Amino acid sequence: MMRHAAATAVTLWMAGMGWAQAPATLQPFVKIDAPVVVLTNVRVIDGTGAPARENQMVTLDHGKITAVGPQTADQLLPTGAKVIDLAGKTVFPGLVGMHEHLFYPLPDGGPGLLPLYGEMADSAPRLYLAGGVTAARTAGSVEPYTDISVKEAIDAGKIPGPKLFLTSPYLEGSPAIGPQLHTLTGPDDAARLVDYWAAEGMTSFKAYMHITPEELKAAIDHAHEHGLKITGHLCAVGFKEAAALGIDNLEHGLAVDTEFYSQKKTGVCPGQHPPQVELAKMDVEGPEIQGTIRDLIAHHVAVTSTLAIFESFVPNRPPMSEEMRVRTSLLPDAWGSYAATRAGIAEHEADAIWPRLLKMEMQFERDFVKQGGVLMSGCDPTGYGGVLPGFGDQRSLELLVEAGFTPEEAIHIATENGAEFLGEGAHFGTIAVGKAADLVVVDGNPAKDIADVEKVETVFKDGVGYDPQKLIGSVRGLMGLR
Numbered sequence: 392m393m394r395h396a397a398a399t400a401v402t403l404w405m406a407g408m409g410w411a412q413a414p415a416t417l418q419p420f421v422k423i424d425a426p427v428v429v430l431t432n433v434r435v436i437d438g439t440g441a442p443a444r445e446n447q448m449v450t451l452d453h454g455k456i457t458a459v460g461p462q463t464a465d466q467l468l469p470t471g472a473k474v475i476d477l478a479g480k481t482v483f484p485g486l487v488g489m490h491e492h493l494f495y496p497l498p499d500g501g502p503g504l505l506p507l508y509g510e511m512a513d514s515a516p517r518l519y520l521a522g523g524v525t526a527a528r529t530a531g532s533v534e535p536y537t538d539i540s541v542k543e544a545i546d547a548g549k550i551p552g553p554k555l556f557l558t559s560p561y562l563e564g565s566p567a568i569g570p571q572l573h574t575l576t577g578p579d580d581a582a583r584l585v586d587y588w589a590a591e592g593m594t595s596f597k598a599y600m601h602i603t604p605e606e607l608k609a610a611i612d613h614a615h616e617h618g619l620k621i622t623g624h625l626c627a628v629g630f631k632e633a634a635a636l637g638i639d640n641l642e643h644g645l646a647v648d649t650e651f652y653s654q655k656k657t658g659v660c661p662g663q664h665p666p667q668v669e670l671a672k673m674d675v676e677g678p679e680i681q682g683t684i685r686d687l688i689a690h691h692v693a694v695t696s697t698l699a700i701f702e703s704f705v706p707n708r709p710p711m712s713e714e715m716r717v718r719t720s721l722l723p724d725a726w727g728s729y730a731a732t733r734a735g736i737a738e739h740e741a742d743a744i745w746p747r748l749l750k751m752e753m754q755f756e757r758d759f760v761k762q763g764g765v766l767m768s769g770c771d772p773t774g775y776g777g778v779l780p781g782f783g784d785q786r787s788l789e790l791l792v793e794a795g796f797t798p799e800e801a802i803h804i805a806t807e808n809g810a811e812f813l814g815e816g817a818h819f820g821t822i823a824v825g826k827a828a829d830l831v832v833v834d835g836n837p838a839k840d841i842a843d844v845e846k847v848e849t850v851f852k853d854g855v856g857y858d859p860q861k862l863i864g865s866v867r868g869l870m871g872l873r
Contacts, residue, residue, distance in 0.1 A: 423856030485525025487809030490769025516552025522781020564601030725871025
């Protein structure tokens with residue numbers, strides 16, 4: 392039987408230090424708020440890729456992980472600790488989403504009206520946290536000052552949400568792909584914007600589809616001068632060319648790489664569909680794609696997997712049972728717009744190339760990792776809708792397992808890899824002593840059935856346990872509005 396230690400010195404120290412509980416503004420979403428929490432009888436997937444460990448005990452002390460290890464019958468527990476028996480449950484690190492946004496596609500306005508994205512300043516942060524995302528990189532912004540304000544409010548404890556790592560507005564060439572994006576006028580403009588947004592506090596940059604090689608080079612050089620990284624969803628520039636220019640990260644993977652297109656012209660985006668039609672006829676194991684994999688690894692370029700958004704382009708995927716999970720979070724008009732577009736995609740199933748492209752993307756990511764590449768994960772809640780913050784990140788884990796990774800490897804991709812890329816590996820990303828108590832508790836065993844990652848019971852961020860259902864319920868019907 393366990394015995395509580397008579398730790399008088401520790402108790403006095405805790406009393407002197409006090410415990411900064413979650414502020415009153417966050418209390419409606421909190422289910423566990425104690426200075427010291429001990430999770431007992433729990434299965435641990437630690438985020439390193441190692442196999443799950445049974446019958447473990449994890450101690451959280453003032454927001455930090457202070458002990459992790461096998462549980463024994465005579466184990467000493469900290470005096471006054473809140474002890475939670477998690478038999479049958481699993482804990483893994485808070486997800487580190489690396490392709491996230493605080494915006495979402497607004498419902499179709501009708502003929503002649505512009506396609507717009509709305510800032511989900513209320514709903515997105517809460518849904519990310521409810522889904523187990525405790526840290527998130529926003530991979531491109533359409534309302535940068537709103538993003539900054541939301542981050543400041545989360546950091547100050549005024550609103551719930553993940554630890555945000557903000558990316559600047561898109562660095563987009565001509566023509567800009569949407570009315571909310573600035574069109575670069577050349578390399579000097581690209582350099583100017585990088586310098587400006589670095590001064591405003593953005594911690595990374597994202598190059599977009601029509602950026603030219605010269606503009607991209609200027610952006611890369613200036614980002615690196617600030618000690619910051621740059622990623623890209625590219626089209627005018629191919630993957631190997633971007634790697635040679637010094638880019639740090641590439642978004643989405645093989646399915647958006649235009650370098651294999653027979654009609655590709657230097658510095659010109661040929662669109663996405665024509666290159667994808669040709670790409671679908673290629674062999675991932677062939678010399679061209681394998682050569683790109685080797686080149687990216689040689690240049691230390693990371694890739695961000697976004698399988699959830701790609702799946703949405705495949706007829707009749709994901710299963711409707713998966714989509715019903717998110718329906719109540721959506722504005723009714725947003726659900727209607729999503730459902731109509733999904734039905735339209737299904738009508739053209741016979742001619743669809745995305746079933747093939749999704750399989751190729753999965754194979755590319757598996758080969759990339761097998762050969763030593765750094766793969767990260769994010770949900771990219773854009774497209775035509777249906778992929779929501781948090782929910783989409785969970786689905787991404789399931790799709791990584793479908794791609795051939797073990798559940799532990801998938802969680803490693805979605806946790807430690809992102810943390811290390813952000814330069815935060817010493818602070819979060821794995822379950823280890825000294826790191827922030829950013830943890831996800833789920834009912835079940837994702838090591839056996841990855842779908843159990845959807846059964847989130849508690850999300851700890853800096854030792855405070857949040858109730859996912861209260862977070863989701865607080866923004867019911869708001870995604871697509873605010």
